Amino acid sequence: MIGNWLDIGPVTQIEPGSARTLPVEGSDEIAVFHTMRGEFYALVNVCPHKQGPLSQGIVHGDAVACPLHNWNISLKTGNVLGEDDGCVPTIPLKVDAGRIYLLREAVLGQTSPAGAD
Amino acid sequence: MNAPMSFEESRQAGGTRETLVVIGNGMAGCRAVEEILARDPDRYAITIFGAEPRVNYNRIMLSPVLAGEKEFDDIVINATEWYEDNGISLVSGDPVETIDRDAKAVVARSGLRVPYDKLVIATGSDPFIIPVPGHDLEGVVTFRDLDDVNTMLAAAANGGEAVVIGGGLLGLEAAHGLSLRGMKVTVVHLMPTLMERQLDEAAGYLLKEELESRGQTILTGANTKQIIGDGEGKVAGIELEDGTRIKASIVVMAAGIRPATGLAKAAGLECERGIMVDDNMVSSDPDVLAVGECVQHRGLCYGLVAPLWEMCRALADFATQEPSGYEGSVTSTKLKVSGIDLFSAGDFSGGAECEDIVMRDAARGIYKRVVLKDDRIIGAVLYGDTADGNWYFDLMRKEEDISDIREGLIFGQAFASGGALADPNAAVAALSDDAEICGCNGVSKGTVVQSILDGAASLDAVRATCKASASCGSCTGLVESLLAVTLGEDVQAGPETLCKCTSFTHDDVRGLILEKELKAIPQVMQELHWTTPDGCSTCRPALNYYLLCAWPGEYEDDQKSRFVNERLHANIQKDGTYSVVPRMWGGLTTPNELRAIADAAEKYNARTVKVTGGQRIDLFGIQKQDLPAIWADLNAAGMVSGHAYGKALRTVKTCVGSEWCRFGTQDSTGLGVKLEQMTWGSWMPHKFKIAVSGCPRNCAEATIKDFGVVCVDSGYELHIGGNGGIKVRVTDLLCKVETEQEALDYCAAFIQLYREDAHYLERTAPWVERVGLETVKAKLLDDPGAIERLAARFRYSQTFMQDDPWAKRAGGERSDLHAHIAEVRPLAMEAV
Numbered sequence A: 001m002i003g004n005w006l007d008i009g010p011v012t013q014i015e016p017g018s019a020r021t022l023p024v025e026g027s028d029e030i031a032v033f034h035t036m037r038g039e040f041y042a043l044v045n046v047c048p049h050k051q052g053p054l055s056q057g058i059v060h061g062d063a064v065a066c067p068l069h070n071w072n073i074s075l076k077t078g079n080v081l082g083e084d085d086g087c088v089p090t091i092p093l094k095v096d097a098g099r100i101y102l103l104r105e106a107v108l109g110q111t112s113p114a115g116a117d
Numbered sequence B: 001m002n003a004p005m006s007f008e009e010s011r012q013a014g015g016t017r018e019t020l021v022v023i024g025n026g027m028a029g030c031r032a033v034e035e036i037l038a039r040d041p042d043r044y045a046i047t048i049f050g051a052e053p054r055v056n057y058n059r060i061m062l063s064p065v066l067a068g069e070k071e072f073d074d075i076v077i078n079a080t081e082w083y084e085d086n087g088i089s090l091v092s093g094d095p096v097e098t099i100d101r102d103a104k105a106v107v108a109r110s111g112l113r114v115p116y117d118k119l120v121i122a123t124g125s126d127p128f129i130i131p132v133p134g135h136d137l138e139g140v141v142t143f144r145d146l147d148d149v150n151t152m153l154a155a156a157a158n159g160g161e162a163v164v165i166g167g168g169l170l171g172l173e174a175a176h177g178l179s180l181r182g183m184k185v186t187v188v189h190l191m192p193t194l195m196e197r198q199l200d201e202a203a204g205y206l207l208k209e210e211l212e213s214r215g216q217t218i219l220t221g222a223n224t225k226q227i228i229g230d231g232e233g234k235v236a237g238i239e240l241e242d243g244t245r246i247k248a249s250i251v252v253m254a255a256g257i258r259p260a261t262g263l264a265k266a267a268g269l270e271c272e273r274g275i276m277v278d279d280n281m282v283s284s285d286p287d288v289l290a291v292g293e294c295v296q297h298r299g300l301c302y303g304l305v306a307p308l309w310e311m312c313r314a315l316a317d318f319a320t321q322e323p324s325g326y327e328g329s330v331t332s333t334k335l336k337v338s339g340i341d342l343f344s345a346g347d348f349s350g351g352a353e354c355e356d357i358v359m360r361d362a363a364r365g366i367y368k369r370v371v372l373k374d375d376r377i378i379g380a381v382l383y384g385d386t387a388d389g390n391w392y393f394d395l396m397r398k399e400e401d402i403s404d405i406r407e408g409l410i411f412g413q414a415f416a417s418g419g420a421l422a423d424p425n426a427a428v429a430a431l432s433d434d435a436e437i438c439g440c441n442g443v444s445k446g447t448v449v450q451s452i453l454d455g456a457a458s459l460d461a462v463r464a465t466c467k468a469s470a471s472c473g474s475c476t477g478l479v480e481s482l483l484a485v486t487l488g489e490d491v492q493a494g495p496e497t498l499c500k501c502t503s504f505t506h507d508d509v510r511g512l513i514l515e516k517e518l519k520a521i522p523q524v525m526q527e528l529h530w531t532t533p534d535g536c537s538t539c540r541p542a543l544n545y546y547l548l549c550a551w552p553g554e555y556e557d558d559q560k561s562r563f564v565n566e567r568l569h570a571n572i573q574k575d576g577t578y579s580v581v582p583r584m585w586g587g588l589t590t591p592n593e594l595r596a597i598a599d600a601a602e603k604y605n606a607r608t609v610k611v612t613g614g615q616r617i618d619l620f621g622i623q624k625q626d627l628p629a630i631w632a633d634l635n636a637a638g639m640v641s642g643h644a645y646g647k648a649l650r651t652v653k654t655c656v657g658s659e660w661c662r663f664g665t666q667d668s669t670g671l672g673v674k675l676e677q678m679t680w681g682s683w684m685p686h687k688f689k690i691a692v693s694g695c696p697r698n699c700a701e702a703t704i705k706d707f708g709v710v711c712v713d714s715g716y717e718l719h720i721g722g723n724g725g726i727k728v729r730v731t732d733l734l735c736k737v738e739t740e741q742e743a744l745d746y747c748a749a750f751i752q753l754y755r756e757d758a759h760y761l762e763r764t765a766p767w768v769e770r771v772g773l774e775t776v777k778a779k780l781l782d783d784p785g786a787i788e789r790l791a792a793r794f795r796y797s798q799t800f801m802q803d804d805p806w807a808k809r810a811g812g813e814r815s816d817l818h819a820h821i822a823e824v825r826p827l828a829m830e831a832v
């Protein structure tokens, strides 16, 4: 793929309703989600609450429930839903011809979510 | 010389009619010409090239042609006369192979060269052929043009089996056609639900059920590994990634389309996914326009005809000097399979700022979902009743504020537009007394109101007194409205529902799963009118458990509805690592096991090794990727998962008992081991702990366990409902039995009763308190056959549960759950 998109492999490697991880050397790990409705999203794999690994949460609709304390995070916006506050950086993602691509500069240039130290 | 000229300038410059060449004799190409002719018939001398050897026809009607509902002649849009009457030269069956932009001419395969002043590219799309081994065998066809249909019809004439790869619109229409033509059709679809780009999970599920009931086999989540040949270059079947083989004499590839940009790219026109065009459909060359599926406009490529009509209008406006500009389209989809009503439009993937309104009517097989954002409709999915599809679509396209009709919106135009009736309470109030509220039980409005006036002040009370809404529940909303209208503020809150996605309680859901024989999560959600499309993190694990308990051996555990610990068979820790606890039967271990644990602790860098409060050893700080390997090592030493992570049987704690202890009355350790071997692996509403003490000194703390045994000289005292956790509860004595076998049977029966009766996430202590010790005792002890029946059900279910989850994972199952997808190293700048 040309341009600054990073090919991370075929869509089939992530079961719908789940997520898989992409460690980035020198930076935070990224979680790539596949929702039950077939959409793909990528977030920094760090919960804004206490750094829980979002990739391990239950995916419902287009949100994920953090496995540590059950905060719900929107996969679309990275915002924490409901009464809690916070936000996780999202990584632009596109699917083309059955493969998943992440925006290279976002993968490499991401910073820790607000609130995380 | 090459400075871009406007149409007008070049026309005046030429003096004569300009030459317009169109590449593509399909839906967009010809429509563009029609639109131009309608505006200015004398402006251009027109030549149309078509790769297909025929006149222009309505491609979308190929589906009815395949299904035998139409003939080719019925679907022709422009016959030969149209070309003649309008002075158009049609070059059919001769595809253009080169665009020479410098000389402003196109060259066809035959060598024919035609110069142009303006060029329109309308090459449509190419079907995407998945490059699996065998994709080039004879009998592998696509579904794009009449030749494809003829190939399929020839194959269908001999009957036999067909496989359609792709469960989208095209694939399902192909499958429908082929099965009407007498073939046995299997649809193989990569995604978990059919038409996932147009339908949500719920509607996809209904569609699948309907197609299956018509005799098609639908395999979702199925990935094609290869197409198998018969040895003579022809198709014999396909093989899936999981090894399944399906026989087929024809394989239809309907896995998607790609804008046909080859020609444009070769000519150096700017292309991304499609040929890049501006709002006037002009490409990067001002003399070259492009239209239809081959273009990319404002970042989007379309695969439906509606946008193409709009594009053609804009193109013609521009080409005749009245530029209007195309601004992109909102699309909607209908499936052309007779007898199936299905409509989808816009964005229904939901999201933080969006709100869903869902209506399900299980009895009539209806599912409707409207997605709102900022009081505007942004998407809709309708199944079973699509009458209001166009209305929703219209509101959506006009971006109308629907806040005034929001309450009644989901009931459709007739209801919502009824002025005052837009408020469902008002609508219900306006009903006559003999209007039927509950169809299942034939209860009229008058009867419901009377029972409310007689004191039924909650939904549950209404259900109990007059049976309205007590069966399928689809009239729950109406009953609630009646309560509100009749009592105003005095309505009592109903019992707690399972979660915010449903108005049913845990007990309702469990009862209905059995009564209606519901065997899959989407089916429960549909039949029980879930108000969200795919549930939440509260109801999914609960439903998964209820189904697992109700249908042992039949229901397939849904991993994505499980909490991480149960999915990964280890406890997640606050730093994202995991702890690993192997089972130590009854608290017994051996030097061998201890050695294996020590080795594993070193090998996988366990940062802490701790003896737990449950008489076994916990290894902390293990990485997700290392889990299968550490389990393999522990398995090799004979140990299995301790389920320290599960809503499942945890530990069976024992004391030394009669074997060593001077007070021991029975072999408490031996009984503990037997109990653990009988019960391990069982999924429960919550965690479940057992202990066996050898005498009333009770060193194993059996009287604060879910099931505790205290051995005495004359036998075994059985205790239930203890809890040592947040709120300590001492057990109640269930009964005393004489033999070890009885102790085992009573334990099995008690567990099964708990499994079948308790709410998800309710431990035995709160459960016993809620239903009452007397009830539990009565259910177990009053009926002489009860113990035997319950224990038998438990043992049956255990035949499916007792395979070590660690062994399966160590053996490679679901390695995707443990491994990273890839790694990124900034220096190399590459994914590995």
Ligand code: SRM
Pocket: B571, B572, B573, B579, B581, B610, B611, B612, B613, B614, B615, B616, B617, B618, B644, B650, B651, B653, B687, B689, B704, B705, B722, B723, B724, B725, B726, B727, B763
């Ligand atoms: C490891 C252990 C502590 C220890 O080092 O001894 C432990 C550790 C945890 N306990 Fe426990 N409990 C452990 C024995 C106990 C005991 C003692 C016992 O079983 O005899 C109790 C009280 C007895 C009881 O359950 O009635 C106990 C009552 C709880 C509770 C409160 C349960 C309740 O009904 O009130 C929780 C919270 C929950 O389950 O929701 C809990 C939850 C937890 C969790 C799972 C918290 C969590 O979700 O992360 C801890 C997991 C740590 C891990 O990763 O392994 N743990 N926990 C013990 C593991 C036993 C084993 O071998 O499997």
Ligand SMILES: Cc1cc2nc3c(=O)[nH]c(=O)nc-3n(C[C@H](O)[C@H](O)[C@H](O)COP(=O)(O)OP(=O)(O)OC[C@H]3O[C@@H](n4cnc5c(N)ncnc54)[C@H](O)[C@@H]3O)c2cc1C
Pocket: B023, B024, B025, B026, B027, B028, B029, B049, B050, B051, B052, B059, B060, B061, B062, B063, B094, B095, B096, B097, B122, B123, B124, B125, B143, B144, B145, B170, B173, B260, B263, B291, B292, B293, B294, B302, B303, B304, B305, B306, B308, B334, B336
């Ligand atoms: C079976 C089927 C059912 C469908 N059902 C629906 C539906 O229900 N609703 C809906 O909205 N849409 C439907 N579609 C999609 C719809 O048909 C397309 O969106 C529409 O045809 C696109 O028009 P187009 O002119 O861009 O491409 P096409 O109609 O494909 O026309 C392109 C033409 O260009 C020709 N061509 C390509 N390259 C060259 C070349 N180098 N030289 C000369 N000619 C060339 C091709 O042979 C083709 O005839 C369906 C499609 C199919 C195949």
Ligand code: SF4
Pocket: none
């Ligand atoms: S007592 Fe609390 S802190 Fe200690 S292991 Fe149990 S849950 Fe964790």
Ligand code: FES
Pocket: A047, A048, A049, A050, A051, A052, A066, A067, A068, A069, A070, A071
């Ligand atoms: S760390 Fe995610 S909810 Fe606490």
